[in-house]
Amino acid sequence: MRKSEQQGAQNRWWVLFAPLIVFIGLLLFLLKGLSSDPSELESVLIDDPVPQFSAVDLFNDDIHYSEEVLQQGPLLMNVWATWCPTCRAEHEYLNQLAAEGIPIVGLNYRDDSRAKAIDWLNTLGDPYIANIYDPEGDIAFEFGVYGAPETYFIDAEGKIRYRHVGDVNERNWQNQLQQIYQQMQQEAGS
Template identity: 55%
Template structure:
């Protein structure tokens, strides 16, 4: 009889555990996804420039000064609004921004930059998403704050806008300078 009561409690326990996970998910911010790469160097890679396919880049571009790595794509509607802000940010704050075109077609991406402006000091082309995979990219847009030694210090999922810049990323960026 006692074993039968215990068996009847198992579904209740499973239900309560499931509710706890769902409750936690309701109050978590999906833009604050943890990354195993925080406080780790940018992964090794070899990618070409979006604008010049003969030009190769490696992890070495992420040393020497603090910078942003912005993951974007022409198929990403949120990236369009973010792109306007990145152009403003570059003009206003003179931030070094590396752009990584993610899982996209080169001609479309080049036309995008021609039409909307190019805030990127360096533009990487990641057509297969391999560096994106190594970074743990969920989708575009995502922005990484990288210090002068090439270490990832912060990851932002979603569009980078003035509010996010002023309240979250700029204070971290200024501490690194």
């Protein structure tokens, strides 16, 4: 075989196998993403102060909030929306935690109807000590929210200590989340 014929044969092999190599690489990348647990997504804000923001109360435009509402910890900030079925599933448990004295601030995330969100709380119960209205998702964006529900654990110094993606329920509260909250309480001397 001449040298040019050998190079041509090598190029044909490369042309045939290049798409296969790219496909296998893409497949491995996607499989890695599918096997990861979204509830274990780290927040880049862990141990940082809560982001600055300015917002109004869900119920009353005359009530204004800033990051100071989250600096009265330890507390939880729960990101929720009426369009989120998992938020509805966790809501009863949030009411239970609030009844047990756990302070929770609600961040109503990208709801297209304020009236619907108010009706939700009036019907299902309002576990929140404050209801921040975030119709455009600007505040949620500053926190790095991927979607609802997400719950942030904020210590007495106003620092984000933990981010939980997904619903808060009795199982994950008992197995992990309660310990994080109790640790924040101990550090605060409460």
